[in-house]
Amino acid sequence: MPASPPSSELQDTDAFPWDLGVYDAHCHPTDTMASIADIASMSARTLTIMATRGQDQGLVYDSTFTVNKQAGHASEEDKVIPAFGWHPWFSYQIVDDSSAANPTGKDAHYSAVLAPSPAEDVEFLKNLPELKILSALVAETRDRLRQFPHALVGEVGLDKSFRLPGSWTREDLEARDEQMTPGSREGRRLSPYKVKLDHQRLVLKAQLRLAGEMQRPVSVHSVQSHGAVFEVLRELWKGHERKTMSRRERARLQDAEGALSDDESLPDVEHLQGNKDDLQEQQRSTTMRNTDSAQPLPFPPRICMHSYSGPVEPIRQFLHESNPSDVYFSFSAVINFSGLSSAKALDVIKALPSDRILIESDLHIAGKRMDNLLEDAARQICRVRGWELREGVQQLAENYKRFIYG
Structure with a gap:
């Protein structure tokens, strides 16, 4: 029996899932x-x-x-x-x-914002909108x-x-x-x-x-x-900018996660969880300001x-x-x-x-x-x-x- 084709080849014949x-x-x-x-x-x-x-x-x-x-x-x-x-x-x-320092008038504006300047190209300037x-x-x-x-x-x-x-x-x-x-x-x-x-x-x-x-x-x-x-x-x-964690903070977070997963009976688990939550909250602080700030961003x-x-x-x-x-x-x-x-x-x-x-x-x-x-x-x-x-x-x-x- 021949081997099954790899999934990448099957994708070419699979019905496309428009329903998703x-x-x-x-x-x-x-x-x-x-x-x-x-x-x-x-x-x-x-x-x-x-x-x-x-x-x-x-x-x-x-x-x-x-x-x-x-x-x-x-x-x-x-x-x-x-x-x-x-x-x-x-x-x-x-x-x-x-x-007020910006050029006024159609020809002056186009001559200023285009490069090279079309100031001498009268026909081109005339046809610009x-x-x-x-x-x-x-x-x-x-x-x-x-x-x-x-x-x-x-x-x-x-x-x-x-x-x-x-x-x-x-x-x-x-x-x-x-x-x-x-x-x-x-x-x-x-x-x-x-x-x-x-x-x-x-x-x-x-x-x-x-x-x-x-x-x-x-x-x-x-x-x-x-x-x-x-x-x-x-x-x-x-x-x-969002606050980013230093290497030391990342290490603390990893230690906290490791302790929580490896030994949930440790006496300072709640303290470690608190450290983790504090660090994650710091990362979210700027994102929250997007919706809570009185001034538009x-x-x-x-x-x-x-x-x-x-x-x-x-x-x-x-x-x-x-x-x-x-x-x-x-x-x-x-x-x-x-x-x-x-x-x-x-x-x-x-x-x-x-x-x-x-x-x-x-x-x-x-x-x-x-x-x-x-x-x-x-x-x-x-x-x-x-x-x-x-x-x-x-x-x-x-x-x-x-x-x-x-």
Whole structure:
């Protein structure tokens, strides 16, 4: 009789356990509004739909009401969780109105926040959109978050590699897919212009502070910017770090645990238990301040590094026990499990704690293809982690619920 195949091979033929609940931590179906009607028939339990720019904030808002109303009481969980925010790709459109020293006027603003400066590129400047006021956008996002108690701030972040698309040509307009929501690149040639990182940081920090004020999770975009994102977070975390135990305190805790497990008849057991409880309470103190503090905290309680593409080393910083935000990492089949980035993603997934992993599709169209991408991502992660399929899907579901609901 031939030997049984290893569990990793069995996963490829096992029926996928949609019944456990499969959750998309990051997607963009409002980029193709015609697909929104397909969400109701999807196997995925919940989609977390991101807003990114001016054209899709209202679409995410309206689609959440529409889809969840259609779903009715078929599930205790919403079919859609919305996220409202401005993506770093569109941060150049936002003007900081907090200082009189900032340049005024459309051309002066764009010349200041883009590199190289497009001051001499009259045609390019003429075709750039009108400016958005940062304080007004923060106020609008706050109002939208209030409408949905579990809504996120997202998609926000930093991107060092992005270049603005060039102006629309006649050929571009003639070839344009009318089903696509306006505002994205849509195949246009890229210009030489990038958004200065300092400006991206300013817009990101304003949105992270809002997430802290509202105590909402955040979905973060980071391309070639993991260190820069961490520096922004560290600035906001300063003074709110969780207390960490010294080596001596850890040894005391281990001694207490060992004594309690090895000999519960020891006369000072209660004293040892007290030491253990005191040390654990010290670790929880900052977390408790997140909900008890009269002053809103300047950072989100939970953060998802979406489609994380960095190496293993930075995750040690993000997951350090002193950080007062809980950081999760999500992975998509399209971004993380194809091409040159695949090996790096597998190393990261192996190194992560099992309770900090999420899956996503990062897809612009809802329906069967989105379901397939979620299943592919879940199977890949289960293989890498050595999880049985049902065990792994259950773990991913629990991780998502903790990320969204706390």
